Amino acid sequence: MPLAMLTNELSFSSKILAWFDQHGRHDLPWQQPRTPYRVWVSEIMLQQTQVRTVIPYFERFMARFPEIITLADAPLDAVLEHWSGLGYYARARHLHRAAQQLRDQYAGQMPADFAQVQALPGIGRSTAGAIMALAFEQRYAILDGNVKRVLTRHGGIVGWPGETAVANTLWALAEQYTPTVRIAEYTQAIMDLGAGVCSRSRPQCARCPIHADCQARATGQQQCLPTPRKARAQPLRHTVMLMIQGPQGVLLQQRPPVGLWGGLWAFPQVEQLDEVTPWCLAHLGTAPQTLQAWEPFTHVFSHFRWKITPVWLGLAHDPAKIMEAGGWLWYNYSDAIAVGVPAPVANLLAQLFQNN
Ligand code: SF4
Incomplete structure (x- = not known):
């Protein structure tokens, strides 16, 4: 040398x-x-x-x-x-x-x-x-x-x-x-x-x-320096998050083990607002008594942006149907269960429980 x-x-x-x-x-x-x-x-x-x-x-x-x-x-x-x-x-x-x-x-x-x-x-x-x-x-x-x-x-x-x-x-x-x-x-x-x-x-x-x-x-x-990566257009995707609140808490669903937020617990989702009621009928066996769309916001991932529209749905009674399958839980702040929750869902839960 x-x-x-x-x-x-x-x-x-x-x-x-x-x-x-x-x-x-x-x-x-x-x-x-x-x-x-x-x-x-x-x-x-x-x-x-x-x-x-x-x-x-x-x-x-x-x-x-x-x-x-x-x-x-x-x-x-x-x-x-x-x-x-x-x-x-x-x-x-x-x-x-x-x-x-x-x-x-x-x-x-x-x-x-x-x-x-x-x-x-x-x-x-x-x-x-x-x-x-x-x-x-x-x-x-x-x-x-x-x-x-x-x-x-x-x-x-x-x-x-x-x-x-x-x-x-x-x-x-x-x-x-x-x-x-x-x-x-x-x-x-x-x-x-x-x-x-x-x-x-x-x-x-x-x-x-x-x-x-x-x-x-x-x-x-x-x-x-360092030279940045050539800018790529970040696609914008849309989702509707269903914040279903019943007497036992807010309904969360575990996401599949791999992929986006793999294994974490999040709100059930649909792609568009007009799919909300059909989803409730199919999964809860009932239509929501109260429905309230919140202000949409954008969450940025490394490869795309997600425009999230949160929708709050009030249920007077717990639907028995949903609990028949695993991978669901009624989440409540007072006896918070130790599960992983992605940041946008955690923020929405905080707002939800603050408002109640
Ligand atoms: S290594 Fe970084 S901080 Fe140090 S002189 Fe170079 S540019 Fe400045």
């Missing part, structure tokens, strides 16, 4: 480590203690979610599922309930399935082997690298959103990081810069740098330990 390149790599990691010693975060809940399980759960929660949002979820999750075995043995409903509001629920389902594999194949322990960790559900190359580096001090690189931002800006790398060629360049840099000592601290440090200094909208270059040789700063390209 040429001496100049070696010097660059050494100075990159040593500058970041020196900055971390003074300014990095050393008191995050998953750092104390930094076990493979806690690192894993935190890494999954931190995908697409900011640290300050994750902290209370992480603490509640660890209090309920302190060990891999506890998580594996818990019902999926309990896991989803502890994920309610974090979004991207496939993460929770994968976490649960992976915990069961760890229980069955590795006696409830995370193996200290990159390939075995990466083979678990929901664990990609970067998350496996983070577990190896943070929990086992093994020299593996990570490339999460924060690290991608730092590396694209510092190296002036143009092109959407989701493209294979760009991703390969970034992985090569990430591996090149990962030091051979203090691996866990360096991994935490570069994530912290991306989250706190080289932030998406307002990078604080004057405070950045690698500003002297940052290409984006030198050329004023901070706001253009």
Whole structure:
């Protein structure tokens, strides 16, 4: 390896480590203690979610599922309930399935082997690298959103990081810069740098330990990097959510185990308002006594927007018919049952019980 390149790599990691010693975060809940399980759960929660949002979820999750075995043995409903509001629920389902594999194949322990960790559900190359580096001090690189931002800006790398060629360049840099000592601290440090200094909208270059040789700063390209994905039109879909309220509570239905909001509990849905009464007759055996359409709102997913029209339906009596099938429950705030509920449904339930 040429001496100049070696010097660059050494100075990159040593500058970041020196900055971390003074300014990095050393008191995050998953750092104390930094076990493979806690690192894993935190890494999954931190995908697409900011640290300050994750902290209370992480603490509640660890209090309920302190060990891999506890998580594996818990019902999926309990896991989803502890994920309610974090979004991207496939993460929770994968976490649960992976915990069961760890229980069955590795006696409830995370193996200290990159390939075995990466083979678990929901664990990609970067998350496996983070577990190896943070929990086992093994020299593996990570490339999460924060690290991608730092590396694209510092190296002036143009092109959407989701493209294979760009991703390969970034992985090569990430591996090149990962030091051979203090691996866990360096991994935490570069994530912290991306989250706190080289932030998406307002990078604080004057405070950045690698500003002297940052290409984006030198050329004023901070706001253009990383290159965003080409904008795709986000389709707008419509749905009507039926908030059916009877004497026992509000009717919720469990969604199929995979797909949108898989395994979570939500209101029954129809596509259009004129399908409401036929749905009630078919499923409840009765037409609603009172019906009230609420103001529609739009919920944004990564791949489409959902225009939701909530409709409140009052029932004087509980219809016997609905309880004949599983997958339904009458939800009541006063004796709230521990199930996972997606954020828009939770908001509507809160409004509903506030109004009553
Ligand atoms: S100098 Fe600015 S743009 Fe470059 S890595 Fe540091 S914070 Fe990011």
